[in-house]
Amino acid sequence: MNRTELSRLVVFATVAETGNFRAAADRLGIAPSAVSHAVSTLEEGLGVRLLARTTRATRPTEEGARLIARIATPLSELAEALREAATPSTTPAGPLRITLPRLAADEIVMPRLPAFSAAFPLIELDLRCSDRFEDLVASGFDAGIRLGESLEADMIAVRASGPRRSVIVGAPGYFARHPKPAHPRDLAAHNCIRRRFDSGRIYRWELEKDGRRLNVDVGGSLILPQQELILQAARGGVGLGFLFGDMVAEDIAAGRLIAVLEDWCAPFDGFYIYYPSRRQMRPALRAFVDFFRSAPGAPEG
The missing domain is CATH 3.40.190.290 (D-Maltodextrin-Binding Protein; domain 2)
Structure with missing residues (x-):
């Protein structure tokens, strides 16, 4: 794959994420016509339609969704590598996406958020509250907080609260x-x-x-x-x-x-921070895990 193909994939992924050619152009800093040309050229080269366009929205087709699923993680890792290259490796910085239920946000994160933000001002913390159990890699999250009984075996998990009841x-x-x-x-x-x-x-x-x-x-x-x-x-x-x-x-x-x-009504496992196994954990994720693990004063329900 050459650099031109890579740039077209980036444009396509941005359109799929924003749902709009103009919004993708604004994010990438290029003209809308350049976005349209990049996507059209990619579709012609692959021989399939990747985006379904209507007057109201632009959504990936079935083929487009399959392609997004394959390239989302590599593109995210490339972006992460560029951020790490621009930031000293020991400095926790950059975006950090966390999925968690509202209850975990209220009890574990929000009470200590001012102290966390003061300690790590360069981390851009993006909390997404949902009861849905997310596939971290497929959904683009760095980590999640969930009850221990619902965690997958291939996740690294550290305790963030005591047992619940x-x-x-x-x-x-x-x-x-x-x-x-x-x-x-x-x-x-x-x-x-x-x-x-x-x-x-x-x-x-x-x-x-x-x-x-x-x-x-x-x-x-x-x-x-x-x-x-x-x-x-x-x-x-x-x-x-x-x-x-x-x-x-x-x-x-x-x-x-x-x-x-x-x-x-017997006790059960409390909340855990979980994340995929990686050889080199980003400093931002390490800071989050170390800060919120076994949070003091966490309720035992």
Whole structure:
């Protein structure tokens, strides 16, 4: 592959990322006509259409998406190599893309973000909050934060919090109308507030007692996307919520919520920072991992 072909691939990847020829031209600092010519020449050389163009948007075709999947990581590594060449190798600097759920952002990163930014002013931290488990390499992330039980075996993982524990709670008003469940099978008779993840999957309540594990497909009249909303609904007496213990500790202590089936709510692994195995970790990523690993004061739920 010659340098001209490489430049055309860069132009194509930029158009695919921005979804717009003019936006790609602005980012690359070239004329829109040059962007259009580069993409057209690439398509003619390959004999396939890479981008589907409409008056509203420009999206990769099936062939274009396959090509993006193959070149995204090499192009990212080239850009990273150029950034490292321009910055002393010992200085943490440059963009750092992290995927994490909102709860991890609230509890682990945001409380210590001012100190991190002050210590590493040259790092451009890009946090993307989502419950979806991302393929770091394919999605262009440097690292992620997730619960330890959901990590892939080929990831390097370092602990960022203590163990967690979820509890089943309901408001006193709810239990005035419904008997408290004495066994997980009793949940079938209750209005359970369910949670739908960004992927579309509805969470099945994971319970455990004396080594016996149950994944309970509960039913109910309400489905919500976030624990914070489930907490509000549970406080209002809508139904039972299955929530992290630290989120409801004050409500339980104040009598606003009542915990049930506590003997079935066993602790589980907390949050971990995870990233792909690399021979040479970027200084920016190393700084992030070292700063947020085993964060002091992390709740144990």
